[in-house]
Amino acid sequence: MFYMISAEARIWEVAMGMTMTEKILARAAGLETVTPGDFVTVNVETAVVIDQNFMHNRMREPKKVFDPDKVVIMLDHIAPADSPMRASMHKAARQFADKHGIRKFHDVNSDLGICHQLVADFGYAVPGTLLACVDSHTCSAGAFNCAARGIGHPEMSYVCATGQTWFPVCETIQYDLQGELVPLLNAKDIILKIANAFGEHAMHNVEFVGLGISKMSMNSRRTLATMCAEISAEFAVFEADEVCEAHVRERNPSVEFEAQFADDDADFAEKRIIDLTEIEPLVAYPDTVVENARPVMQADQEHIDQAFIGSCANGTLDDFEIAARVVKGKKVAQGTRFIVTPGSQAIYLEAIRRGYVETLMEAGAIVTNSTCGACCGYSNGILAPGEKCVTASTRNFKGRMGSPEAEIFLASPATVAATAIRGKLTDPRELL
Amino acid sequence: MSITGKSWKFGDHINTDLILPGPVMLLPFDEQPKFAFQANRPGWAEKVSDGDVIVGGHNFGTGSGRPAARSLRELGVTCIVAESINGLFFRNCANYGVFALECPGISDFIEEGDEIEVEFGQFTVRNKRTGEVLQGKRFPNVIRDVMEAGGIYPMMEKQGLLEDPNPLTA
Numbered sequence: 001m002f003y004m005i006s007a008e009a010r011i012w013e014v015a016m017g018m019t020m021t022e023k024i025l026a027r028a029a030g031l032e033t034v035t036p037g038d039f040v041t042v043n044v045e046t047a048v049v050i051d052q053n054f055m056h057n058r059m060r061e062p063k064k065v066f067d068p069d070k071v072v073i074m075l076d077h078i079a080p081a082d083s084p085m086r087a088s089m090h091k092a093a094r095q096f097a098d099k100h101g102i103r104k105f106h107d108v109n110s111d112l113g114i115c116h117q118l119v120a121d122f123g124y125a126v127p128g129t130l131l132a133c134v135d136s137h138t139c140s141a142g143a144f145n146c147a148a149r150g151i152g153h154p155e156m157s158y159v160c161a162t163g164q165t166w167f168p169v170c171e172t173i174q175y176d177l178q179g180e181l182v183p184l185l186n187a188k189d190i191i192l193k194i195a196n197a198f199g200e201h202a203m204h205n206v207e208f209v210g211l212g213i214s215k216m217s218m219n220s221r222r223t224l225a226t227m228c229a230e231i232s233a234e235f236a237v238f239e240a241d242e243v244c245e246a247h248v249r250e251r252n253p254s255v256e257f258e259a260q261f262a263d264d265d266a267d268f269a270e271k272r273i274i275d276l277t278e279i280e281p282l283v284a285y286p287d288t289v290v291e292n293a294r295p296v297m298q299a300d301q302e303h304i305d306q307a308f309i310g311s312c313a314n315g316t317l318d319d320f321e322i323a324a325r326v327v328k329g330k331k332v333a334q335g336t337r338f339i340v341t342p343g344s345q346a347i348y349l350e351a352i353r354r355g356y357v358e359t360l361m362e363a364g365a366i367v368t369n370s371t372c373g374a375c376c377g378y379s380n381g382i383l384a385p386g387e388k389c390v391t392a393s394t395r396n397f398k399g400r401m402g403s404p405e406a407e408i409f410l411a412s413p414a415t416v417a418a419t420a421i422r423g424k425l426t427d428p429r430e431l432l
Numbered sequence: 433m434s435i436t437g438k439s440w441k442f443g444d445h446i447n448t449d450l451i452l453p454g455p456v457m458l459l460p461f462d463e464q465p466k467f468a469f470q471a472n473r474p475g476w477a478e479k480v481s482d483g484d485v486i487v488g489g490h491n492f493g494t495g496s497g498r499p500a501a502r503s504l505r506e507l508g509v510t511c512i513v514a515e516s517i518n519g520l521f522f523r524n525c526a527n528y529g530v531f532a533l534e535c536p537g538i539s540d541f542i543e544e545g546d547e548i549e550v551e552f553g554q555f556t557v558r559n560k561r562t563g564e565v566l567q568g569k570r571f572p573n574v575i576r577d578v579m580e581a582g583g584i585y586p587m588m589e590k591q592g593l594l595e596d597p598n599p600l601t602a
């Protein structure tokens with residue numbers, strides 16, 4: 001009899017196993033458990049508001065903000081302003097902060113940066129919690145075991161008003177990362193490999209675990225988490241380790257958190273193993289990221305007009321370091337523009353101190369202020385019809401960086417830097 | 433609740449940069465919708481009319497969280513049915529009052545121009561030309577209610593949550 005009861009109890013427990021994402025959603029919803037197929041109303045721990053919310057009535061202003069201490073505001077997509085309209089957008093953001101007593105405000109000063117970069121660097125991404133922002137690459141904060149999601153402008157209005165939003169609980173695909181990337185390779189190459197092998201992941205969460213994670217810097221993990229927007233993942237969550245927790249504690253000492261780990265008996269839609277040692281430099285051909293990459297070694301040898309490194313995915317110090325290493329003592333090819341945009345002003349300053357900016361500029365690069373800039377075709381490197389660009393940013397969509405008649409190839413920072421030197425798509429291993 | 437309309441077919445991985453290109457976002461809000469699909473289907477925005485529906489492939493609406501669904505609504509699109517829909521785009525559809533339904537098999541089920549009836553009680557799609565019915569993926573009534581209300585702003589207005597008019601915008 002006792003045996004039977006305990007057996008039943010075990011079966012009950014088996015059904016209760018949750019993935020990391022499910023656990024974070026359950027906590028945010030105040031529920032014991034959630035299961036794929038549920039829709040849950042959740043409390044948002046951190047609401048990230050950006051300059052884009054303040055134009056064209058995109059985000060309507062709530063009468064009252066639910067909790068000013070849980071709201072962070074960042075001017076990023078086009079900062080400093082490039083036009084009276086964008087200047088008014090920034091002004092509206094400042095007025096919003098003043099009116100509602102929001103103190104975490106990243107204005108056009110030394111705290112400036114791309115929102116997802118700042119969320120990482122200021123410890124706003126808190127392990128085990130839920131973060132929301134209008135922007136699609138919000139999943140970036142998943143590198144910190146934070147369930148983070150882009151939710152669009154109207155929903156941000158609702159979040160600012162109520163502190164709540166909803167999510168479908170989706171099935172989860174687990175990626176077990178093994179081994180280590182070979183030198184010059186980047187998390188960008190990992191995502192292109194995943195996007196090639198497995199296509200889009202719409203209505204699925206992805207989770208990253210495995211020994212391979214411990215070999216990746218937080219920057220590198222964040223590049224991978226950020227790029228999960230490109231496979232249409234719902235949430236992208238990394239398992240936390242000491243490096244991750246120390247990063248958050250150091251930057252946000254007052255915050256208390258509890259990282260969430262998948263139960264041993266969690267139910268996954270699929271578990272996939274990725275051997276990082278086998279990954280080679282890849283380049284996604286124009287217009288889509290998914291199922292569209294080939295080895296850089298086999299890429300067409302056409303002239304490249306612009307090479308860009310930047311964005312929330314590849315504007316980190318790691319990216320500056322590798323770009324500087326690739327171009328050191330060399331010159332950018334005739335007829336190629338090489339543009340590098342840091343993820344934040346703090347990264348910019350540190351890249352200057354470490355000599356990366358000097359190396360890049362000596363090679364012929366234009367190093368710009370931190371902003372989204374060329375990534376979304378707003379500023380600092382817009383493409384003309386017929387031009388070809390290789391970019392270490394997030395997207396290669398038609399028309400994204402300027403003219404719809406331009407072609408955009410997407411690759412890692414090392415590949416972009418090598419391409420800037422040769423003026424045609426180049427495997428960085430050929431240069432070093 | 434059902435929606436009937438003439439269908440426009442699109443392929444896989446239709447992204448929001450195609451619907452609302454970055455440079456277009458500099459223009460006044462009212463002028464932005466007419467640039468939808470200018471890069472991949474020039475002239476479409478002039479042909480689409482009130483009450484039409486879009487039938488998409490896999491991963492429809494992937495990309496940026498920009499108000500692309502709002503552009504389609506302004507052009508008269510009332511409903512989007514696709515093999516699969518990006519989660520953020522689906523949410524934006526609901527919040528801008530555009531009905532959206534994931535419906536595996538829809539690409540082969542519909543030819544461009546077919547009149548279809550999308551039913552949001554059973555979550556089915558009926559091809560009026562062939563008379564056949566295809567089952568879509570269900571979602572909770574609360575989300576359907578948001579779509580039916582014309583999006584989240586009308587709901588928030590009713591609840592007295594919003595400043596009206598919006599004081600802080602460029």
Ligand code: SF4
Pocket residue numbers: 077114115116135137310311312313371372375376393394
């Ligand atoms: S850098 Fe590019 S992808 Fe990242 S938030 Fe800015 S525009 Fe979006």
